[in-house]
Amino acid sequence: xxxxxxxxxxxxxxxxxxxxxxxxxxxxxxxxxxxxxxxxxxxxxxxxxxxxxxxxxxxxxxxxxxxxxxxxxxxxxxxxxxxxxxxxxxxxxxxxxxxxxxxxxxxxxxxxxxxxxxxxxxxxxxxxxxxxxxxxxxxxxxxxxxxxxxxxxxxxxxxxxxxxxxxxxxxxxxxxxxxxxxxxxxxxxxxxxxxxxxxxxxxxxxxxxxxxxxxxxxxxxxxxxxxxxxxxxxxxxxxxxxxxxxxxxxxxxxxxxxxxxxxxxxxxxxxx
Amino acid sequence: xxxxxxxxxxxxxxxxxxxxxxxxxxxxxxxxxxxxxxxxxxxxxxxxxxxxxxxxxxxxxxxxxxxxxxxxxxxxxxxxxxxxxxxxxxxxxxxxxxxxxxxxxxxxxxxxxxxxxxxxxxxxxxxxxxxxxxxxxxxxxxxxxxxxxxxxxxxxxxxxxxxxxxxxxxxxxxxxxxxxxxxxxxxxxxxxxxxxxxxxxxxxxxxxxxxxxxxxxxxxxxxxxxxxxxxxxxxxxxxxxxxxxxxxxxxxxxxxxxxxxxxxxxxxxxxxxxxxxxxxxxxxxxxxxxxxxxxxxxxxxxxxxxxxxxxxxxxxxxxxxxxxxxxxxxxxxxxxxxxxxxxxxxxxxxxxxxxxxxxxxxxxxxxxxxxxxxxxxxxxxxxxxxxxxxxxxxxxxxxxxxxxxxxxxxxxxxxxxxxxxxxxxxxxxxxxxxxxxxxxxxxxxxxxxxxxxxxxxxxxxxxxxxxxxxxxxxxxxxxxxxxxxxxxxxxxxxxxxxxxxxxxxxxxxxxxxxxxxxxxxxxxxxxxxxxxxxxxxxxxxxxxxxxxxxxxxxxxxxxxxxxxxxxxxxxxxxxxxxxxxxxxxxxxxxxxxxxxxxxxxxxxxxxxxxxxxxxxxxxxxxxxxxxxxxxxxxxxxxxxxxxxxxxxxxxxxxx
Numbered sequence: 001x002x003x004x005x006x007x008x009x010x011x012x013x014x015x016x017x018x019x020x021x022x023x024x025x026x027x028x029x030x031x032x033x034x035x036x037x038x039x040x041x042x043x044x045x046x047x048x049x050x051x052x053x054x055x056x057x058x059x060x061x062x063x064x065x066x067x068x069x070x071x072x073x074x075x076x077x078x079x080x081x082x083x084x085x086x087x088x089x090x091x092x093x094x095x096x097x098x099x100x101x102x103x104x105x106x107x108x109x110x111x112x113x114x115x116x117x118x119x120x121x122x123x124x125x126x127x128x129x130x131x132x133x134x135x136x137x138x139x140x141x142x143x144x145x146x147x148x149x150x151x152x153x154x155x156x157x158x159x160x161x162x163x164x165x166x167x168x169x170x171x172x173x174x175x176x177x178x179x180x181x182x183x184x185x186x187x188x189x190x191x192x193x194x195x196x197x198x199x200x201x202x203x204x205x206x207x208x209x210x211x212x213x214x215x216x217x218x219x220x221x222x223x224x225x226x227x228x229x230x231x232x233x234x235x236x237x238x239x240x241x242x243x244x245x246x247x248x249x250x251x252x253x254x255x256x257x258x259x260x261x262x263x264x265x266x267x268x269x270x271x272x
Numbered sequence: 273x274x275x276x277x278x279x280x281x282x283x284x285x286x287x288x289x290x291x292x293x294x295x296x297x298x299x300x301x302x303x304x305x306x307x308x309x310x311x312x313x314x315x316x317x318x319x320x321x322x323x324x325x326x327x328x329x330x331x332x333x334x335x336x337x338x339x340x341x342x343x344x345x346x347x348x349x350x351x352x353x354x355x356x357x358x359x360x361x362x363x364x365x366x367x368x369x370x371x372x373x374x375x376x377x378x379x380x381x382x383x384x385x386x387x388x389x390x391x392x393x394x395x396x397x398x399x400x401x402x403x404x405x406x407x408x409x410x411x412x413x414x415x416x417x418x419x420x421x422x423x424x425x426x427x428x429x430x431x432x433x434x435x436x437x438x439x440x441x442x443x444x445x446x447x448x449x450x451x452x453x454x455x456x457x458x459x460x461x462x463x464x465x466x467x468x469x470x471x472x473x474x475x476x477x478x479x480x481x482x483x484x485x486x487x488x489x490x491x492x493x494x495x496x497x498x499x500x501x502x503x504x505x506x507x508x509x510x511x512x513x514x515x516x517x518x519x520x521x522x523x524x525x526x527x528x529x530x531x532x533x534x535x536x537x538x539x540x541x542x543x544x545x546x547x548x549x550x551x552x553x554x555x556x557x558x559x560x561x562x563x564x565x566x567x568x569x570x571x572x573x574x575x576x577x578x579x580x581x582x583x584x585x586x587x588x589x590x591x592x593x594x595x596x597x598x599x600x601x602x603x604x605x606x607x608x609x610x611x612x613x614x615x616x617x618x619x620x621x622x623x624x625x626x627x628x629x630x631x632x633x634x635x636x637x638x639x640x641x642x643x644x645x646x647x648x649x650x651x652x653x654x655x656x657x658x659x660x661x662x663x664x665x666x667x668x669x670x671x672x673x674x675x676x677x678x679x680x681x682x683x684x685x686x687x688x689x690x691x692x693x694x695x696x697x698x699x700x701x702x703x704x705x706x707x708x709x710x711x712x713x714x715x716x717x718x719x720x721x722x723x724x725x726x727x728x729x730x731x732x733x734x735x736x737x738x739x740x741x742x743x744x745x746x747x748x749x750x751x752x753x754x755x756x757x758x759x760x761x762x763x764x765x766x767x768x769x770x771x772x773x774x775x776x777x778x779x780x781x782x783x784x785x786x787x788x789x790x791x792x793x794x795x796x797x798x799x800x801x802x803x804x805x806x807x808x809x810x811x812x813x814x815x816x817x818x819x820x821x822x823x824x825x826x827x828x829x830x831x832x833x834x835x836x837x838x839x840x841x842x843x844x845x846x847x848x849x850x851x852x853x854x855x856x857x858x859x860x861x862x863x864x865x866x867x868x869x870x871x872x873x874x875x876x877x878x879x880x881x882x883x884x885x886x887x888x889x890x891x892x893x894x895x896x897x898x899x900x901x902x903x904x905x906x907x908x909x910x911x912x913x914x915x916x917x918x919x920x921x922x923x924x925x926x927x
Binding site: 122123152154156162164166169181182183185201202203204205206207208209 | 761763764802804808810812814816825827828829830831848850852879880881883905907
C-alpha cells in the first residue's frame with residue numbers, strides 16, 4: 001500500500017471514528033441501551049453505564065456479564081466489539097471491560113479494570129484504570145497508553161441522580177499522552193415509575209461542547225422504548241430493550257447528518 | 273546587606289505572629305464574582321475581594337443598629353441597610369441569622385451572602401477585650417516557573433506581605449509588595465518596590481477618625497474622590513450599592529491610586545467634616561521639548577510594574593500634591609454634601625498635539641474639582657445624585673432613582689453624563705469611565721418571581737461623543753443581561769445568565785478614513801453549586817460565547833470540588849476546566865479560588881484545559897498555610913501543547 005493511500009485510509013478512519021463516536025473517540029461505544037438514549041448514561045444505573053461512570057458499579061447487585069456489537073454506518077471495518085463483567089462485593093463492585101474497534105490494518109483496543117464504591121446514601125464513587133493500544137496503517141509500532149478515569153454519582157433526591165465523570169485528567173505536562181481529557185456532567189430523573197429523562201454535557205480537550213438529552217420509557221412490563229438527541233452532528237437516537245428471564249436484549253440506532261445510521265445490539269446475562 | 277535584613281524582617285513577621293482562624297466562606301469569591309462580573313476592569317475583582325476579606329476579619333455588628341456600622345456591608349443597597357436598622361430598632365436585637373431572610377427587602381440568598389461578614393455580638397470596639405493588641409500577618413509568594421525573563425532585573429517571584437495591628441482605638445499596618453521580575457529593594461530608599469503604611473485613630477466623639485500615612489477615600493458618588501470600589505449599579509444587581517462616605521487606611525497593593533499624608537474626620541451632631549492632605553510620588557512617562565531641558569508628563573504609568581530598567585525609570589518621577597475637604601449633613605431622610613479637592617503636579621501634563629483622541633485630555637499641572645451630592649429615601653423610593661465641576665468648566669452629573677414597589681421587586685435607573693475633558697485623578701463614579709467623554713443610562717430590575725426563584729435583568733446604553741481608544745469617531749455601546757437564580761433547597765443553587773455586549777471600534781480593513789464595525793458578544797452561562805454535606809461542595813459551570821463579526825465561538829465546562837477533612841485540619845479545592853475558543857474575541861473568563869488577598873481570573877482562549885489544586889492547612893489555632901498549584905495547557909497541534917503553571921504559597925497568622 002502506497003504511503004499516500006495509507007495516510008488516506010488513516011485519515012478516513014480517524015474521521016469516521018471521531019464523527020460517529022459518542023463524544024470522546026477513545027471511549028468505547030458500549031451498550032445498545034445507552035446508544036438508544038443518545039448516550040445519556042453517566043448518571044444512570046445499568047450494566048454498560050457502569051463503564052461510562054464507574055460510580056454506578058456500586059449499584060450493580062448481581063454478577064453480570066455482557067457483549068455488545070456496534071456497526072457504524074453499515075461498514076463492518078468500523079465495527080466495535082465489547083465485552084464486560086461486573087462482580088458485586090458488599091458495598092462495592094468491581095468490573096472489567098474490553099473493547100476492540102476496527103480491523104487488522106487499523107484497530108484500537110481498550111482494556112479497563114474498574115471499581116465502584118457506595119460512600120453514603122447519597123454518594124457513589126468509582127475509578128477505572130485503562131490500557132489503550134492503537135495501530136494505524138503504515139506504522140510499525142503501536143501507540144500505547146495507560147490512564148485512568150473517575151466518577152461520582154450524587155443522589156440529592158430519591159428520584160434524581162447527578163453524574164460527574166472525568167477521563168484522563170492528568171495534564172500533558174506531567175505525563176505525555178495522545179489521549180484527550182474529557183469531562184462529562186449529567187443529571188437524570190425518574191419523572192414517574194415508567195419514564196426516565198436525562199441531560200448530559202460533555203467536553204473533550206480540543207473539542208467543542210456537546211449537549212445530549214434522552215429518555216427511557218417502560219412501555220410494557222420488561223419492555224423499554226428509548227430516544228435521544230445530541231448536538232454533535234445533530235444526531236438522533238432511538239432504541240428498545242427487552243428482558244427475558246435473566247437475559248437482557250437491547251437494540252440501539254443513532255443517525256448522522258451525512259453518514260447514515262449506526263446500529264448496535266447488546267446482550268447482558270444476570271446471574272442471581 | 274540591608275535588603276536581606278528587611279526581607280528577613282518581613283518574612284519573620286509571618287512566622288512570629290499567630291491568630292485565630294477567620295471563618296472565610298466560599299461566599300467571598302461568589303460575591304466578588306457577582307459584583308465584579310459587570311466590570312470590564314479585572315482589578316475591580318481584586319478590590320472587591322480584598323474588601324470582603326477585610327470585612328470577614330472585622331465583622332459588622334448587626335445589633336449595633338447604627339446605619340453607619342451596617343453600611344459597611346457595602347454590597348447591600350441603602351434600602352436594605354435602612355430596613356435592617358429599622359428591624360433591629362423595633363425588635364431589640366437579632367438573635368439568629370435565620371431571622372435575616374424574613375426582614376423586608378431580604379431573602380434567603382442575601383441572608384446567606386451576609387453570614388460570613390456579620391456578628392450578632394454587639395460589643396463595641398472600645399470594650400476591654402479588644403484593648404489587647406491583635407496582630408495579623410499575611411505573606412503571599414507566587415511564582416510562574418516557566419516565565420523567568422532574563423531581561424528582568426529581579427527574581428520571578430511575586431511577594432506580598434501585609435501586617436495589621438489593633439489596640440483599642442488605635443490600629444495600624446503596612447503592606448510591602450514586589451511584582452515578578454522586580455527587585456525587592458529598588459529606588460533610592462531602602463524600601464521594597466511598593467511599601468505602604470498607616471496609623472489610625474478611631475474615636476466616638478467629635479474626632480471620629482485620624483489617619484496618618486497611606487489612606488483611601490470616597491465621598492458622595494465618587495465622581496470627585498473615590499480611590500476604592502466603584503459605587504454603582506451592576507446590570508443585574510438587586511439595588512444601588514451603598515455609597516457612604518469613607519476614609520480608611522490603605523491596604524491594597526495598587527501602587528498609584530491612593531493618598532499619602534494625613535486625613536481626619538470630625539462629626540458634630542448631624543454634620544460630618546473630612547479633611548485630607550496628601551503628598552505622594554507617582555509613576556509617569558516623561559518627555560522633553562526639543563531645545564529645552566524642561567520636562568513634562570507625557571502620560572501617567574499606572575500598572576505598577578517596574579521589572580526592566582526602562583520601567584524603573586518611570587517610577588516615582590512625579591510629585592503629586594492633593595488636598596481637599598468634604599462636608600455632609602444628615603436630615604431625617606436626606607443627606608447632602610459637598611466635596612472640594614485639588615491636585616498639583618511637580619511637572620505639567622502635556623497632551624500630544626498630533627493625537628485627536630487626546631484633544632480633551634487634561635493639560636497643565638493643577639486640577640481642582642467641586643462636587644455637590646445628595647441621597648434621599650422617601651418611603652420606598654431612593655433618589656441619589658451628584659454634580660461635579662472642574663476648573664476647565666467641564667462637568668460630571670450622576671442622577672439615579674431606586675424603587676421598591678414591593679418586597680419582591682426592585683427597579684433602578686441611573687443616568688450619567690461626563691463631559692469630554694472632565695478629569696478626576698482620584699475619582700471613580702458610576703459608569704465605565706472616570707476620565708470623561710461618556711453619557712449613559714442604565715435600568716434594571718430584580719424580581720422574586722416565585723418562591724426561591726429570582727429573575728433580574730438590566731440594560732446599559734452608553735455613548736462617547738468624542739474619540740476614544742481604538743475608535744476614531746464618536747461611538748456608543750450597549751450591555752444587556754438577564755439572570756435567573758433558583759434555590760430550591762439550601763444546599764442547591766442554580767444560576768443561569770444571558771449576556772449581550774455591543775461596542776464600536778475602528779475597522780482596520782476599510783480603506784482611507786477608518787470605518788466602524790460593531791463588536792458583539794453573546795454569552796450564555798449556567799452554573800450549579802451543590803453542598804452534599806458540611807464537608808463537600810461541588811460546583812459545575814458551562815459557558816457558551818459567540819462573537820461577531822468574526823463568528824467565533826467559545827465554550828467552557830468546568831467541575832469544582834471543595835472538601836474539608838474532618839480528621840485533619842485540611843481543606844482542598846480542586847478544579848478541572850476544559851475550554852475551546854476559536855480566537856481571542858470569544859475568550860472566556862473564569863474566576864478561581866485563590867490565596868487570601870490575591871485573585872486569579874485567567875482569560876481562557878484557544879483549546880485546552882485549566883486545572884488547579886489548592887490546600888489550606890490550619891496548622892493550629894494561630895497559623896494557617898495555603899498552597900495553590902495551577903496549570904494551563906493549550907493545544908497547539910497534534911501531540912503538541914504549551915503548558916503554563918504557577919505555584920502560590922501563603923502564610924497567615926493572627927495573635
